[in-house]
Amino acid sequence: MYEDSVPDTVRQFMAERDWQQFHTPENLAKSISIEAAELLECFQWGDADLESAKDELADVLTYCMLLADKLELDPDTIILEKLAKTREKYPVDKARGTSVKYDQL
Template sequence: MVQDPVLDELRQFVRERDWGKFHTPGNLAKSISIEAGELLECFQWDGAELESAKEELADVLTYCLLLADKLGVDPAEIVTAKLEKSRDKYPVEKSYGRSAKYDRL
């Protein structure tokens, strides 16, 4: 079990409300998608209100952390592992300053 102050606080919050029974991986993944849509809505008309965006981003991150916890994975470890794969997939010399994948130019 990953020990992290934020994750520990989330676990306590969920325990106090007996919500863990609802937190299946599928439900958490759906919640991430729903909250990501609400975050996107903050930017719909190019005038994003920072406070609203922060709250929606917090919701997305909360569900991501809860899903990682449910799956028994360390968020820092999986992000670092994915970053290593991305370094190989997008080498600096071929990707620098480009938004398109280098093999599609």
């Protein structure tokens, strides 16, 4: 469907509308929070409105991608780095099957 990557397609979309001027790290972080709340609202009464959830999740992911781009961070790299830190906090032999915080393992 798209010849360019998702980030390139989003960058082009924003550039065509000259919206980058509004994309400060602060504004993008606010937008992530706002869209995450809208995503949560899809599940407010138990049964998910899947179509609305899909749209809101796309908004959250888009703003996250835009913030990473603005901060010149590679999403794959920062996710893998954070996963490595979390792996140390939650070793499999202690964390498997439990949801307690790492300092309670």
